[in-house]
Amino acid sequence: MKKRLVIGMSGASGAPLTIELLKQLQQYKEIIETHLIVTKGAEMTLEQETDYTLEQLYALADEVHDNHNIGAGPASGSYRTMGMIVIPCSMKTLAGIVSGYSDNLVLRAADVTLKERRKLVLVTREAPLGTVHLRNMYEASQLGAVIIPPVLSYYNHPKTIEDCNRHIVGKILDQFELEGQEFHRWMEK
Ligand SMILES: Cc1cc2nc3c(=O)[nH]c(=O)nc-3n(C[C@H](O)[C@H](O)[C@H](O)COP(=O)(O)O)c2cc1C
Numbered sequence: 544m545k546k547r548l549v550i551g552m553s554g555a556s557g558a559p560l561t562i563e564l565l566k567q568l569q570q571y572k573e574i575i576e577t578h579l580i581v582t583k584g585a586e587m588t589l590e591q592e593t594d595y596t597l598e599q600l601y602a603l604a605d606e607v608h609d610n611h612n613i614g615a616g617p618a619s620g621s622y623r624t625m626g627m628i629v630i631p632c633s634m635k636t637l638a639g640i641v642s643g644y645s646d647n648l649v650l651r652a653a654d655v656t657l658k659e660r661r662k663l664v665l666v667t668r669e670a671p672l673g674t675v676h677l678r679n680m681y682e683a684s685q686l687g688a689v690i691i692p693p694v695l696s697y698y699n700h701p702k703t704i705e706d707c708n709r710h711i712v713g714k715i716l717d718q719f720e721l722e723g724q725e726f727h728r729w730m731e732k
Pocket of ligand 1: 582670
């Protein structure tokens with residue numbers, strides 16, 4: 544049986560990162576099934592930040608779940624998954640996760656991921672970060688989530704924004720012991 548990986552996309556800036564992640568996960572198609580959930584906010588950033596239509600985004604995932612469908616598979620702990628990535632993770636979705644206010648499927652799936660002690664990666668994005676945001680990230684980390692803001696690295700000598708996106712996605716995939724494409728590690732060729 545393929546392993547399921549839940550991808551939540553919320554309305555923070557960074558829609559190209561979701562696309563890059565879904566594209567890279569296709570190299571693991573034989574072993575991993577991607578389950579995508581997109582918030583209304585993310586639909587807006589997708590339109591603002593990329594040339595992708597919603598349908599083109601959906602086509603990159605194996606399964607798509609309606610964010611209002613709180614009866615979908617990822618809403619239950621008995622639905623086995625290898626974990627969840629919220630990419631990008633808005634400050635609103637972060638607040639929902641930290642408080643356990645699970646009124647949509649992204650939030651419910653994240654809540655389930657935490658309660659089942661599975662890996663939850665939050666690609667939290669805002670700048671500058673307010674005290675509430677920092678407090679919520681700290682609390683999410685204490686609850687067991689891994690916080691990977693989409694920050695730039697320079698040691699890999701990026702030349703394009705795609706290089707930057709690939710590096711961030713490589714860091715995220717590392718959390719699941721998956722290898723990113725063209726991911727340049729420190730002190731490794
Ligand atoms: C173009 C655009 C960029 C945004 N960027 C951010 C951001 O970087 N971080 C953030 O927390 N919210 C950002 N927002 C605001 C969120 O989309 C908004 O708070 C929304 O209610 C989040 O809901 P969701 O988490 O359910 O998607 C942005 C909104 C738009 C339209």
